[in-house]
Amino acid sequence: MPFKKVLIANRGEIAIRVMRACRELGIKSVAVFSTDDRRSLFYRLADESFLLKGDEVRDTYLSIEKMIHFAKKSGCEAIHPGYGFLSENPDFVDACESGGVKFIGPSGATMRKAGDKARIKDFMAEHGIPVLPSSNNPTTAEEIRDAVARIGFPMIIKPSFGGGGKGMKIVHAEPELEDAIRFARNLGQSAFGNPAFYIEKYLQAPRHIEVQILSDGRGTVLDLGERDCSVQRRHQKLIEESPSPALTPEMRRHAADLAVKAARAVDYENAGTIEFLFEDGEFYFLEINARIQVEHPVTEMVTGIDLIKEQIKIAAGEDIQLPRGACLCNGWAIECRINAEDPENRFMPSPGQINGYRSPGGIGVRVDSGVFMGFSIPSHYDSLISKLTVWGRxxxxxxxxxxxxLDEYVILGIKNTVPLYRAIFREPEFLEGKHDTTYIERHLPELLNVMEKQKHKTQEQLLTAIFRDDRGLPVCDAYLADDEFPVFYT
Structure with a gap:
């Protein structure tokens, strides 16, 4: 047994996902939760749970001090950070080490190197990995002019730290430049504590390809195939699949070789993702995500490998002992991120109570979620409702x-992205696998038109009646009495 007890420094579906892996390994799990999450499901599934007191995220899920405190108080030997929050904070890694608690992920040194989105590209270029023309944090007006002249329009202005497309602005002409730089600096300072930014050449219609790797830190680095994450809105992934319909076997092998080379260059340990932009047969290094990814179920479905278990075992000092051929992909997997957002209103968040809920099932269908009928999607956390993943031959x-x-999936009471995905999975360009990162931008009007036409054909109308009592009130209200909830540790 790798560890006896693990604290999960996260919430929602990823906390549940880690708990499941722990339970199968015979490890006890400890959850932490905020006051806003007191009606959530995830902490009730843990062996122990602790309330994170505080009104702000910095006082709850971003509090390094509280995470270490509760880990030590409960006797945990390790902390799994999930994704988001503290998962890519090297100071948290250092605090775990100082506190005698193992961080399940890469080292603080590796995380610092990977987290500097600008300098890591220079580092990769030095190691022979292709990168796009860029400039790291030009400070004077002359340096900015020189960078713009060398890189050329269109270009991307982005904070040097952080990920997930946060703060990214596409600049097509010089009049847009000053505002984009100001925005990147301000967001970098407020979100990541550093105003540094970088400028990079913008590819207008690339694919977004990433390679999942596992490394034990002792010389073994495995690639577990690629994921195609090209369907995005505002540089945020919506649909991921493996393998990519855009790659030949030779291209696939080349991407894997580049990813392994990149992981070795930064002495990577544990699970991670090496991301590339792909256009006209060429791969360009984008970034390293030094954590488990939201879309990791896609890889699990085609490889049969439980990535969370592997993370835990690697952190416990075990060698990677996957059988020969284990990393060969089998079949095809696709994931849709089901978000509480309104596609008809520029993907605005749609927090509120879920008044009716029915998830799909059947062969080859997986749903990762932390919601239930009556659950309220909060306004100040991620809008993710669930991850719907399927496998086919x-x-x-x-x-x-x-x-x-998708046709079986019913979510009532809040706007969500299920109707959009129903339209996408009937659209010819996507079905032919010819889409790129501009797909949503180019097709959204016609997709919204299909959504409008499909409204009267969906199951929601029937189930709206089923999920209401004889007074017309949501049935779920019966489950929300405070005394129905379990006692938690404090």
Whole structure:
């Protein structure tokens, strides 16, 4: 047994995902939760749970001091950070080490190197990994002019720290430049504590390809295939699939070789993702995500490897002992991020109570979620409701299975992205696998038109009646009495 007890420094579906892996390994799990999450499901599934007192995220899920305190108080030997929050904070890694608690992830040194989104590209270029023309944090007006002249429009202005597309602005002409730089600096300072930014050449219609790797820190680095994450809105991923329909076997091998080379260059340990932009047959290094990814179920479905278990075992000092051929992908997997957002209103968040909920099932269908009927999506956390992942023997079967699963999925009471995905999985360009990162931008009007036409054909109308009592009130209200909830440790 790698550890006896692990604290999960996160919330929602990823906390549940880690708890499941712990339980299968015979490890006890400890959850932490904020006051806003007191009606959530995840902490009730843990063996122990602790309330994070505080009104701000910095006092709860971003509090390094409280995470270490509760880990030591409960006798945990390790902390799993999940994704987001503290998962890529090297100071948290150092605090775990100082506190005698193992951080399940890469070292603080590796995380610092990977987290500097500008300098890591220079580092990768020095190691022979292709990168786009860029300039790291030009400070004077002359340096900015020189960088713009060398890189050329269009270009991207982005904070040097952070990830997930936060603060990214596309600049097509010089009049847009000053505002984009100001925005990147301000967001970098407020969100990441550093105003540094970088300028990079913008590819207008690339694919977004990432490679999942596992490394034990003792010389073994495995690639577990690629994921295609090209369907995005505002540089945020919506749909991921593996393998990529854009790659030939030779391209696939080349991407894997580049990813392994990148991981070795930074002495990477544990699970991580090496991300690339791909256009005209060429890969360009984008970033390293030094954590488990939201979309990791896609890789698990095609490899049969439990990535969370592997993370825990590597952190406990075990060598990677996957059988020969274990990393060969089998079939095709696709994931849709089901978000509480309104596609008809520029993907604005749609917090509120879920008045009716029915998730899909059947062969090859997986739902990772932390919600239930009556649960309220909070306004100040991520808008993710669930991750719907399907597997098929090939892409045709996988897309057909996803289409069927989406038609079964019912979420009432809040706007969500299920209707958008129903339209996408009937759209020819996507079904032919010819989409790129501009897909949503180019197709959104016609997708919204399809959504409008499909409204009267969905199951929601029938189930709206089923999920209401004879007074017309949501049935879920019966489950929200405070005394129905379990006692928690403090």
């Amino acid at each position: 090939d892409r045709a079967e996988a897309t057909a299975r996803m289409r069927r699963a």
